[in-house]
Amino acid sequence: MAHSDLVITPVTSKADKKAFVDLPWRLYANDPNWVPPLKSEVYGVIEPAKNPFFGHAEAQYFLARRDNRVVGRISAHIDHLALAQPVEQGMGPGTGNFGFFEAEDAQSGKALIEAAEDWLRAKGMTRVLGPISLSIWEEPGLLIQGHDHPPTVMMGHNSPAYQAMIEGAGYQPIKQLKTYELDITHPFPPLIQRIVSSGEKSDRIRIRPVDKSKFDAEAAILLGILNDAWGKNWGFVPITDAEVAHTGKKLKPIVFEDLIMIAELDGEPVAFMMTLPDLNEATAPLNGSLLPFGWAKLLWWLRKPQVRTMRVPLMGVVQRLQSSRLASQLAFMMIEYIRRNAITRYGATRGEIGWVLDDNQGMNAIADAIDSKVNKVYQIYEKDLVTP
Structure with missing residues (x-):
């Protein structure tokens, strides 16, 4: 596909893959709020041999070049587990995705989106949801508010120009994902404190930290609660055992027992809250590489992280308790213990x-x-794919 001097090509070689990974370093060179990811982590996501997401998914990556200079990138991908989900939950039959969207200008952005749509259409897809890079559990959505401060660990950051590019390509907003920030140095409001105190007096409730010495068993408990708690949420796609094992291994260095709580009711695990120290504070100065001394700096930091920000990426209460006062009480108790x-x-x-x-x-x-x-x-967008 070509637009005047613009050429869109699929990523096929090792050099193409390197160009795909490296592009953001040039595009965000003057953005003080962009946090360079570790390049090894990006390769780990996009390479099928390293990411168990590809046990149920397929993808094609594209590059945009102008005068032999890379000016954009995009992924087109299909998650076959997502195709099996109910349509009313956002995914469903015929729904493909695009992600990893970066573009130097509107012309290259438009051409890249067209290339992704053509690939998805050829695969029989009739609808696109995006941007999602790559799994719904990784970096879903386009940042449309909050460009003025850096993202925390495992959150995306993109140019504010992309909103007009995507909407200009005919995409309509379908779902918003929000993050909340709070000053944790102050006690919570008196009402919340009373709810926590009441829970502490109940012999039915136990809030406990995870036990890293039983990592696999604890991960299985969290997965069971998560798949139950989130099972009816918009965009839900079940996490496979292979993905849990992979993610657990990746996150283990920043998993601290006193930052992840499991709530038990009458001895049964019914809720959990996962909190991670903001690894971005440690990796931002490394500029994407652990060499030559970045690995040593990171290992030293991980011994006892001192951070400004803690992120809560996952929290869940089993469905049978949702919308009950007990669900809120368990949540407030876990939040308060982790806050302290x-x-x-x-x-x-x-x-x-x-x-x-x-x-x-x-x-x-x-x-x-x-x-x-x-x-x-x-913001997550959708578009129906019509035959051109």
């Missing part, structure tokens, strides 16, 4: 919760109750 640990043991002053679906009334209500404010909004 984050301050006293890690020096944290700020928390970030997200992402949270815009229609997740329970989580949005909890965020409001602890005086947190929306600090970033990510």
Whole structure:
């Protein structure tokens, strides 16, 4: 595909893959809020041999070049587990995705989106959701609010120009994902404190930290709660055992027992909250590489992280308790226990919760109750693929 001097080609060689990974370093060179990812992590996501997502998915990557200079990139991909989900939950039959979208200008952006759509159409897809890079569990959505401060660990950042490019290509907003920030140095409002105190007096409730010495068993408990708790959420795609093992191995260095809580009711695990120290604070100065001394600096930091921000990427309560007072009570108790640990043991002053679906009334209500404010909004778009 060509637009005047613009050429769109599929990524086929090792050099193409390197250009695909390296492009953001040039595009965001003057953006103080972009956090360079570790390149090894990016390769680990896009290479099928390294990412168990490809056990149920397929993808094609594209580059845009002008005068032999790379000016954009995009992925087109199909998650076959997503195709099996109910249509009313956002995914479903015929739904493909695009992601990893970067473009130097509107012309290259338009051409890249067309290339992704052509690939998806040729695969029999009739609808596109995006941007999602690559799994719904990784970096979903386009940042449309909150470009003025850096993302936390495992959150995306993109140029504000991309919103006009995607909407100009005929995409309509379908779902917003929000992150909330809060000052954790202050106690929560008196009502929340009373709810926590009441829970502490109940002999039915136990809030415990995870046990890293039983990592696999604890991960299985979290997965069971997560797949149950999120099973009816918009965009849900079940996580496979291989993906859990892969993610667990990747996150293990930043998993700290006192930052991940499991709530038990009458001895049964029914809720959990995962909190991660903001690894971006440590990796931002490394400029994407652990060499020559970045690995040593990172290992030293991981021994006892001292961070400004803690991020809550995952939280869940089993469906049978959702919308009950007990669900809120368990959530507030886990948040409070982790808040105390984050301050006293890690020096944290700020928390970030997200992402949270815009229609997740329970989580949005909890965020409001602890005086947190929306600090970033990510937009997912959809478009019907019609035969040209």
